[in-house]
Amino acid sequence: MQDNTSKADFVEIREPFSGLSYKIEGRPDYSFLTVQIPANETLKVEASSMASLDTHITMKTKLKGGFSRFLTGESLFVNEFTANKAAGEIGIAPGTPGDLMHQYLDGQTIYLQNSAYVASTMDVNLETKWQGMVKGFFSGENLFLIRCSGKGDIWFNTYGATIEIDVQDDYVVDTGNIVGFTEGLDYKITKVGGYKSLFLSGEGFVCRFTGQGKVWIQTRSADAFAAWAHIFRPVKSRG
Amino acid sequence: MNVELLHRPGNTAAKITLQAGENCTTESGAMIAMSGHMNITTSTHKKGSGSIFKAAKRLLVGESFFLNHFDPAGKAGELWLGTDLAGDMILLDLDNENLVVQSGSFLACEDSIEMDMGWQGFKSILSGESMFWLNLKGKGKIVLSSFGAIYPIDVDGEYIVDTGHIVAFNETLDFSITKAGKSWWHSFLGGESLVCKFHGKGTVWCQSHNPKSFGRALTSSLRVRRA
Amino acid sequence: MKSEIKGSQAFSYVEIALEPGETIVTESDAMSSMDAALDLTATLNGGFIKGLLRKYLGGESLFISRFANNTDKTRGLTIVQGTPGEVRKVTLNKEVLYLQPGAFLACTPTVNLGLKWAGFISWIAREGLFRLKISGTGDVFYGAYGALLEREIDGEYIVDTSHLVAYDPTIKLKLQFAGGIFSSIFGGEGLVTRVQGKGKIIIQSRSISGLAGWLNPKFR
Numbered sequence: 001m002q003d004n005t006s007k008a009d010f011v012e013i014r015e016p017f018s019g020l021s022y023k024i025e026g027r028p029d030y031s032f033l034t035v036q037i038p039a040n041e042t043l044k045v046e047a048s049s050m051a052s053l054d055t056h057i058t059m060k061t062k063l064k065g066g067f068s069r070f071l072t073g074e075s076l077f078v079n080e081f082t083a084n085k086a087a088g089e090i091g092i093a094p095g096t097p098g099d100l101m102h103q104y105l106d107g108q109t110i111y112l113q114n115s116a117y118v119a120s121t122m123d124v125n126l127e128t129k130w131q132g133m134v135k136g137f138f139s140g141e142n143l144f145l146i147r148c149s150g151k152g153d154i155w156f157n158t159y160g161a162t163i164e165i166d167v168q169d170d171y172v173v174d175t176g177n178i179v180g181f182t183e184g185l186d187y188k189i190t191k192v193g194g195y196k197s198l199f200l201s202g203e204g205f206v207c208r209f210t211g212q213g214k215v216w217i218q219t220r221s222a223d224a225f226a227a228w229a230h231i232f233r234p235v236k237s238r239g
Numbered sequence: 240m241n242v243e244l245l246h247r248p249g250n251t252a253a254k255i256t257l258q259a260g261e262n263c264t265t266e267s268g269a270m271i272a273m274s275g276h277m278n279i280t281t282s283t284h285k286k287g288s289g290s291i292f293k294a295a296k297r298l299l300v301g302e303s304f305f306l307n308h309f310d311p312a313g314k315a316g317e318l319w320l321g322t323d324l325a326g327d328m329i330l331l332d333l334d335n336e337n338l339v340v341q342s343g344s345f346l347a348c349e350d351s352i353e354m355d356m357g358w359q360g361f362k363s364i365l366s367g368e369s370m371f372w373l374n375l376k377g378k379g380k381i382v383l384s385s386f387g388a389i390y391p392i393d394v395d396g397e398y399i400v401d402t403g404h405i406v407a408f409n410e411t412l413d414f415s416i417t418k419a420g421k422s423w424w425h426s427f428l429g430g431e432s433l434v435c436k437f438h439g440k441g442t443v444w445c446q447s448h449n450p451k452s453f454g455r456a457l458t459s460s461l462r463v464r465r466a
Numbered sequence: 467m468k469s470e471i472k473g474s475q476a477f478s479y480v481e482i483a484l485e486p487g488e489t490i491v492t493e494s495d496a497m498s499s500m501d502a503a504l505d506l507t508a509t510l511n512g513g514f515i516k517g518l519l520r521k522y523l524g525g526e527s528l529f530i531s532r533f534a535n536n537t538d539k540t541r542g543l544t545i546v547q548g549t550p551g552e553v554r555k556v557t558l559n560k561e562v563l564y565l566q567p568g569a570f571l572a573c574t575p576t577v578n579l580g581l582k583w584a585g586f587i588s589w590i591a592r593e594g595l596f597r598l599k600i601s602g603t604g605d606v607f608y609g610a611y612g613a614l615l616e617r618e619i620d621g622e623y624i625v626d627t628s629h630l631v632a633y634d635p636t637i638k639l640k641l642q643f644a645g646g647i648f649s650s651i652f653g654g655e656g657l658v659t660r661v662q663g664k665g666k667i668i669i670q671s672r673s674i675s676g677l678a679g680w681l682n683p684k685f686r
Contacts, residue, residue, distance in 0.1 A: 025613065026613030026671040029474070030671040032612075048679060052623060052624060052629070053623070093673070094676070095673075095678075095680035096680050098250065115680070160321070163245070163271075172274075172277075174271055219246060224323030235463070248476060248477055249476025249477060325550070387546070398502055445544070448477055448550050452548035457674060457681075460674055460675050461682065462678075462682040
């Protein structure tokens, strides 16, 4: 009943003693995530990302994140996939072309850009509002940070390839290219006035990170791509 | 200037390392991230050369009006560059040669490279692509970007390249706009219409994919816009 | 004929070397560069009526191109798909393969391209009324947006409809809702395809509709 080869050549990429068994194929351009959900356990997955599924896995749709999600135009919902009675496999393909990263959280906290979220296990907390949060981190109204903490696996995708930067002193990053970063980094958002055309995102907002920690950057900017695609949109015909 | 190209050919990013005293000129809008101590100046022309007039010519060419100049203050610094469309990048080392580069493919170059616009004349308009070119010459490194993977073709005789697929070519080559097939009818139906025929001896750098074809494939799924 | 697929999954392109006398058949607008001495002719994709059906219902182009080497030296050409993604070559030996519309790129002239009625199920699944049945002996190049991943099926499996590219004729397709009515509409999954049988399926790791879904909210 299961498909044979996908288990046979399943390379276990897992840190010792933790996390679910998963495989990422198609890196770094069109990454595809396959997760083995243990029997009777549930995986949270961003809506519209499921590409393939074992037939005994059931899906439930949940409203997530509260009111703030309504405004973004992002899908409101997160799907919960449960493997009934036996372990099952799910194949996940986000809509964005690019890479997929995994982190196993064990008490640490990371901050992710909302559209980068792909999937996580039930014990990872996802918050859109928290004490001390900086409003308007991103220049577009559609983007905000999610704070992820707790214990479990989390997967996120990047638009384009991922560059991991180990910040030692300080680093300046175009906000449109920030995917996520670890707690412990100080950040300051500034607008580089006057030189609108300087940065990929066109807005001129940059974030200066100081301290010690990791920043994940994506090599492409979604706004720039949307600007390019604009001319190909079908035109509403009058009358 | 040290250039490292990562994640080729799908989502290439260029990591440029500049030593103290070194300078780099890039297309505006290309920066993704950089070391905290990098100095940026934005201008309409290359440092130490050019004028408003040359910049105005560049505007016609389709390149953005501004160029950015980076120099690390005091110590070595890093600079990451990306493009708005996914694709490849290539590092070329010019040795006092002349390279003709398609508008939009220029990404960055060393200070020692001279940039000028070359007008290819009437025949370019017929192709339907905005076929404007930059002439790059001098001695130093150039980084070009593309949509699709970049592959070189060594021409010795005659070779045809679809107009949307040209990234750059040696000035030693001659080119003409022509039809791809045996007859105009066949060329048109074959979807190829006008193509570029290169003759002579030199290299043409091509990009595997064509942004217009990709855009057209997306059209039916994209949200409608007002005219 | 020698062929090499380059450009990795992001931007696969095929470099073909045609010996004197050889021909290759491709979908239209596939050529990115070619030796000037090759002959290009365009023909209707299976006759005028069938060609129109193929275009409007099957998503294929109305015309196909034939590149022929009528010289006495080996000549090269490079072909690509309009959408970036991975391209694969499969060598058929009197076998059959089903392809989703739009996935076909090129083949040697000894391969037969047939348009098959895929049934209303397929149409409701937004996969089109027709599918391409490739049969015979020769090389076939096909591709899709995204990376191509192979899965061996023995029994049943569920695949999101916009991610299925190719499958063996021993596989049957059935349609179903992903979850209950609420989930299917709001969970974004909608209708999915249940594949049954024993054989191989090829899925693509991205879809144009997925990309558009991600892009559309970003437009002002």
